[in-house]
Amino acid sequence: MAATLGCPVIYYCRNNGYAISTPSIEQYRGDGIASRGIGYGIDTIRVDGNDIWAIYAATKAAREIAVEQNKPVLIEAMTYRVSHHSTSDDSSAYRSKKEVEDWNKRDNPISRMRAWLENKGWWARGEDAEVSKTAKAEVLAAFAAAEKLKKPAIHHLFEDVYDEIPQSLMKEKAEIEELVKKYPDYYQVNEFARQ
Known part of the structure; x- marks a missing residue:
């Protein structure tokens, strides 16, 4: 409907390889959902969901298409879910600890960004703990302040x-x-x- 009506909307699909506990290989044929967007006549971009710069570029391009051409765009970000699906999920029931550890070591977006920043000389090993501590304190303070506000009318x-x-x-x-x-x-x- 978005394609036929020319809706300027961006659909963002984070394809993490699982639907709760079902691996994508058991969900559909093919290597993702990008082809479905094309099938509906929606411009589609597939991107490495663990690369912040690729995500930025894809989102910027999608926005330009949506705004300038007045049509929908689907972004499929290929990534991996290293955590459980939810608090009631135990992902060790359907995947091995080694699989998760391998993905986390090989393609972790935080590690990739850290390596990029270190390469540029903008980050040094050992800064993580202090920045994490400061950020956590700021987030908790903002959360506490937000809890005191009234909900929108x-x-x-x-x-x-x-x-x-x-x-x-x-x-x-x-x-x-x-x-x-x-x-x-x-x-x-x-x-x-x-x-």
Whole structure:
């Protein structure tokens, strides 16, 4: 639909080789999903998902196509998931520890970026611990500050979705506003900004 309507949208698929516990080789024929984008008439870019500069270049090119040509673009970033799928997943049930360690050593995006920075003379071994400690403290402080803020007003759910809000959506907006007024305790209205 995006291709036939000429929607300027970027679809980003991080292909990490697994759908929870199912390896991609058991999911579909072929080597990825890039061909599906082409099949739908969507310009498609496949990129090394572990290379930050390749990702940047692909995303920049996709944006130019979407904005200048008013059409969709699919980016398939080929990568590997070294962690579990979720907190309820134990990936050791479907892949070996050695497989994960090999991928992590061979193609880890953080290690690759570190090597690039060291090569440029912009990073020295041993700086990781201090930077990591500082960054963690900054993130935790920002998180704590954000938790104190009120959630955005509910009316923002309906903004910046359409150029002109359709009547059906206006009706839904009125319905949810009425429900929130009727059941303020259930919707915990005191946690939301008024405007």
